Amino acid sequence: MTKWWREVRRRLGVAAAAGLCVASSPGAAALAVDVGHTLAAPGATSARGRSEFAFNLDLARTLARALEDRGFPVRLINEDGLIASLQARPQAASGTDFLISVHHDSVSEHELRPWEWEGQALNYNDDFAGHSLFVSRDNPDTARSILCARIIGARLQRMGFVPTHKNGRRRAYADTQHAVHYYDGLAVLRHARMPAVLFEAGIIKNRDEELLLRDEARIRLMADGIATGLAACLRNGLPADGEAEADARP
Known part of the structure; x- marks a missing residue:
């Protein structure tokens, strides 16, 4: 166990003792949690040969439960990995108030290094690690998308991520401190009719981070941070001027 992960576990205990979960309330916003990629197109392959879709499914299911625990109705999209198209994802979220698409990151092909794991010829890159978030200025509510991404990022960093x-x-x-980026062309974000964020949980080509991203306790902790941030944003957040200006671009 790394020193960082020991500290994260310590913080989890502190957070639980402090009762930081947001209490449920009637009339809560409905949320859509999208499992990135599919069985047929499973995304990146981790340093040890596991598909990105498998990582995405674990975190998305845990996040959906964490949001339900906070009183939100949740629609889990693409749980079976059989969704027909990128455009079908925001269509499946129709009628909800917020869409978060769950992914895990990779690195460019030219930055990968070969290695062997359990007899498999695979590749890795240990130079990069960590989460990031993406929003689209072609989304009809970029301002709230940015706000929620910022709050999620801030919450995760307070927890030690x-x-x-x-x-x-x-x-x-869109926000340097919290690693929120513009990615205007992402179909799942720009075709959504509600505020939307794509979340990259970590870099599965990093051999150490891959193991952390498989750890069930850490998955729960990350889901708790995302859910707490989303709850705060949707129940109490008001976009700042800078966020609102993103909706006014030509």
Whole structure:
């Protein structure tokens, strides 16, 4: 167990003792949790050969439960991995008030290094680790999308999770401190009719982080942070001027 993960576990105990979960309330917003990728197109392959879809499914299910525990009606999209298209994801979320799409990150092909794991020829990159978030300025409510992404990012960092700035090499920042990026062309975000965020939980090509991303206690902790951030955003958050300006772009 790494020193970082021991500290995260300590913080989890402190958070539980402090009673930081948001109490449920009547008339709560309905949320859609999308499992990124499919069985046929499972996304990236981890350093030890596990599909991104498998990682996404574990976290999305845990997040859905954490949101339900906070009194939110939740629609879990693509749990069977058989969804027909990218556009079908926001369509499946129709009628909800917020969409979060769950993913796990990789690195560019030219940055990968070969290694062997249990007889398999695989690849890895240990240079990058951490979560990041994405929003689209083509979404009809970019302002609230940015606000919720910021609050999720801030909550996770308070809990000890560290974001990656790897994606800042290619994607402009909506919020540098909390690793929130603009990715306007992402279909799941721009076709959504509600505020939407794509969450990258970590980098599965990193051999150490891959093991953390498989840890059930850590998955629960991350889901708790995301759910707490979303609850705070949807129940109490008001977009700042800078966030609202993102909706006014030509």
